[in-house]
Amino acid sequence: xxxxxxxxxxxxxxxxxxxxxxxxxxxSAPKGLNExxxxxxxxxxxxxxxxxxxxxxxxxxxxxxxxxxxxxxxYPPIDFQDIIYYSAPKTKANPKSLDEIDPELKKxxxxxxxxxxxxxxxxxxxxxxxxxxxxxxxxxxxxxAELGIIFCSMSEAIREHPELVRKYLGSVVPMTDNYFSxxxxxxxxxxxxxxxxxxxxxxxxxxxxxxxNAENTGQFERTLIVAEDNSYVSYLEGCxxxxxxxNQLHAAVVELVALSHAEIKYSTVQNWYPxxxxxxxxxxxxxxxxxxxxxxxxxxxxxxVETGSAITWKYPSVxxxxxxxxxxxxxxxxxxxxxxxxxxxxxQHLGKNxxxxxVSKGISAGFSNNSYRGLVHIGKTAKNARNHSQCDxxxxxxxxxxxxxxxxxxxxxxxxxxxxxxxxxIGEDQIFYCNQRGLDTETAVALIINGFAKEVMNxxxxxxxxxxxxxxxxxxxxxxx
Amino acid sequence: MLSIQNLHAGIEEREILNGINLEIKAGEVHAIMGxxxxxxxxLASVLAGRDGYxxxxxxxxxxxxxxxxxxxxxxxxxGLFLAFQYPVEIPGVSTTNFIKTAVNETRKYHGQEPLDAVxxxxxxxxxxxxxxxxxxxxSRSLNEGFSGGEKKRNEIFQMIMLQPKLAILDETDSGLDIxxxxxxxxxxxxxxxxxxxxxxxxxxxxLLDYIVPDFVHVLYNGxxxxxxxxxxxxxxxxxxxxxxxxxxxEPETV
Numbered sequence: 001x002x003x004x005x006x007x008x009x010x011x012x013x014x015x016x017x018x019x020x021x022x023x024x025x026x027x028s029a030p031k032g033l034n035e036x037x038x039x040x041x042x043x044x045x046x047x048x049x050x051x052x053x054x055x056x057x058x059x060x061x062x063x064x065x066x067x068x069x070x071x072x073x074x075y076p077p078i079d080f081q082d083i084i085y086y087s088a089p090k091t092k093a094n095p096k097s098l099d100e101i102d103p104e105l106k107k108x109x110x111x112x113x114x115x116x117x118x119x120x121x122x123x124x125x126x127x128x129x130x131x132x133x134x135x136x137x138x139x140x141x142x143x144x145a146e147l148g149i150i151f152c153s154m155s156e157a158i159r160e161h162p163e164l165v166r167k168y169l170g171s172v173v174p175m176t177d178n179y180f181s182x183x184x185x186x187x188x189x190x191x192x193x194x195x196x197x198x199x200x201x202x203x204x205x206x207x208x209x210x211x212x213n214a215e216n217t218g219q220f221e222r223t224l225i226v227a228e229d230n231s232y233v234s235y236l237e238g239c240x241x242x243x244x245x246x247n248q249l250h251a252a253v254v255e256l257v258a259l260s261h262a263e264i265k266y267s268t269v270q271n272w273y274p275x276x277x278x279x280x281x282x283x284x285x286x287x288x289x290x291x292x293x294x295x296x297x298x299x300x301x302x303x304x305v306e307t308g309s310a311i312t313w314k315y316p317s318v319x320x321x322x323x324x325x326x327x328x329x330x331x332x333x334x335x336x337x338x339x340x341x342x343x344x345x346x347x348q349h350l351g352k353n354x355x356x357x358x359v360s361k362g363i364s365a366g367f368s369n370n371s372y373r374g375l376v377h378i379g380k381t382a383k384n385a386r387n388h389s390q391c392d393x394x395x396x397x398x399x400x401x402x403x404x405x406x407x408x409x410x411x412x413x414x415x416x417x418x419x420x421x422x423x424x425x426i427g428e429d430q431i432f433y434c435n436q437r438g439l440d441t442e443t444a445v446a447l448i449i450n451g452f453a454k455e456v457m458n459x460x461x462x463x464x465x466x467x468x469x470x471x472x473x474x475x476x477x478x479x480x481x
Numbered sequence: 482m483l484s485i486q487n488l489h490a491g492i493e494e495r496e497i498l499n500g501i502n503l504e505i506k507a508g509e510v511h512a513i514m515g516x517x518x519x520x521x522x523x524l525a526s527v528l529a530g531r532d533g534y535x536x537x538x539x540x541x542x543x544x545x546x547x548x549x550x551x552x553x554x555x556x557x558x559x560g561l562f563l564a565f566q567y568p569v570e571i572p573g574v575s576t577t578n579f580i581k582t583a584v585n586e587t588r589k590y591h592g593q594e595p596l597d598a599v600x601x602x603x604x605x606x607x608x609x610x611x612x613x614x615x616x617x618x619x620s621r622s623l624n625e626g627f628s629g630g631e632k633k634r635n636e637i638f639q640m641i642m643l644q645p646k647l648a649i650l651d652e653t654d655s656g657l658d659i660x661x662x663x664x665x666x667x668x669x670x671x672x673x674x675x676x677x678x679x680x681x682x683x684x685x686x687x688l689l690d691y692i693v694p695d696f697v698h699v700l701y702n703g704x705x706x707x708x709x710x711x712x713x714x715x716x717x718x719x720x721x722x723x724x725x726x727x728x729x730x731e732p733e734t735v
Contacts, residue, residue: 428532433569435553436529437583447582451573
């Protein structure tokens with residue numbers, strides 16, 4: 001065991017292969033935040049007056065708020081005046097087709113393994129690519145439009161589909177919801193907008209790829225997905241950032257609206273730069289994600305694979321308003337070196353016969369801390385609601401921590417709530433057993449980790465499952481010697 | 482095949498093996514017997530390279546190489562197999578997937594192409610019959626929720642899939658009922674050939690009714706104090722380990 005631990009202490013984070021920087025001129029706002037910056041962002045995006053008003057309202061509210069302190073996270077105070085709130089690659093605005101995108105940017109996404117070329121149809125995934133504060137292109141737009149599906153950047157949606165945006169923006173995560181959602185509402189720059197009309201089953205995976213490139217820049221994207229009655233959509237987001245010594249802030253808001261009998265499956269593979277092995281640099285990831293099952297028999301399913309970021313603060317939640325609606329949360333969170341994650345979910349049962357399921361798998365290595373924080377709320381009206389939560393933690397080494405903070409509130413007496421939690425260590429006898437069968441330790445750890453996370457990985461769309469499995473192995477490379 | 486010379490080993494400062502000498506040739510089955518605490522399992526662990534055991538003296542050559550210099554995984558790839566007394570559970574990893582990974586890691590080490598899914602399943606189906614192993618067992622997570630008998634059968638099944646040069650069975654009979662014991666022994670007997678060796682580590686003679694050894698060694702206080710043929714095992718069964726203890730201790734008391 002001692003040998004295993006000492007090797008563990010010596011280990012370094014495997015190379016973060018997305019850490020490169022694209023050299024492209026950027027059009028940026030000056031550092032800092034005030035009303036003028038909010039106006040600047042809104043003007044850059046040619047937004048209508050109502051949008052600017054909405055932003056300013058959020059900004060004024062944010063000024064009165066205080067940063068939340070309840071999370072199990074330690075970090076120096078964030079200087080919100082030391083951040084650039086808008087940065088866009090200096091390139092042709094609104095490319096008419098993907099051919100007009102700057103080849104440098106295309107190369108960036110090629111390097112990340114994201115193809116913006118529609119010819120590569122085999123992948124069957126439509127991509128919206130967001131770099132820093134703007135979307136640089138969306139593929140398969142026309143094909144999707146034929147079905148009445150709208151898939152475009154948020155900026156475009158505000159201009160082209162104001163009635164939809166006005167109706168739904170802030171309807172699930174009000175601008176006043178929390179400190180970071182208020183900040184996002186004031187300065188959000190881009191993100192994706194999806195609208196699936198009644199009765200349509202979206203034939204391909206929709207996906208947004210977020211990339212932070214510019215220095216000292218925060219990314220504040222806003223995503224809104226609306227699935228009308230009897231529709232279905234599966235959506236995936238991925239994210240990476242260059243390696244930098246400074247911490248960068250990412251404060252996103254995602255809102256999902258599922259109407260009656262609609263289903264939204266939202267998957268995240270979060271691989272922001274986690275900082276170096278001493279804990280220097282890395283992304284501060286403060287994200288508010290929430291969906292509402294507004295109609296009966298609606299279903300929202302969150303799946304997340306969180307391997308990146310220096311700090312993760314994120315609780316994808318579901319409001320189960322419609323009777324018989326279903327909320328699911330499947331999560332694998334990996335922390336290594338000095339990473340900290342405080343993540344989980346909230347399931348708010350309001351409708352009758354609503355069901356929710358939570359499966360959370362936390363893996364901690366190095367000096368990291370990994371917390372699960374979850375709330376299951378069963379309201380008075382949620383007769384016969386059911387919840388099952390399962391939280392498993394796996395520890396690699398003896399310098400890391402795993403914590404579980406479950407909150408359960410039940411306001412009626414015909415509901416059933418179950419919570420199971422386990423904590424285990426990768427045992428040296430497990431490793432030795434694998435070694436004795438000819439597997440080296442690295443292969444053994446990858447196998448054990450993937451076995452541990454399997455229930456969640458199985459929820460990912462096929463196209464991404466293999467990649468996510470590799471990502472898990474890479475994130476923990478060398479963490480057990 | 483395996484040549485152990487004057488092997489001294491232990492955990493931390495405590496010496497458990499005090500000079501083991503043992504020769505196993507291809508085609509032979511050796512049994513090591515001994516009372517609790519005599520060092521039987523330590524010998525198996527030291528040979529397989531378990532972390533935490535220190536070799537202070539002696540050598541162990543396997544297939545012409547000094548084995549003690551190799552990592553545990555390389556010893557396995559070179560053809561040493563240890564059937565564990567307490568096989569570990571790995572949740573979420575199917576037994577099939579685990580064995581496939583093991584088979585292919587060994588193939589890779591020897592410069593062979595990995596078996597594809599079809600080739601592997603064919604091989605597996607063939608060997609499953611031998612041990613009366615059911616497909617459903619192999620689809621389950623490795624050893625998770627397996628009964629004692631299922632775990633041991635799974636160990637022997639892995640041995641047959643990996644075709645090692647030398648198999649060490651560490652108390653494989655413990656926790657087995659008579660039917661499971663027969664199945665396990667049948668598997669081992671099928672595996673025996675002129676090209677490989679087997680080292681059976683056991684407390685009781687019972688297993689040796691089914692796996693008949695060519696040689697029997699008695700381990701006591703970290704040393705092989707008596708060697709013989711299968712009759713030695715019967716004598717031990719009859720007289721108990723005290724008879725060995727008395728024999729060994731006598732010269733010291735004189």
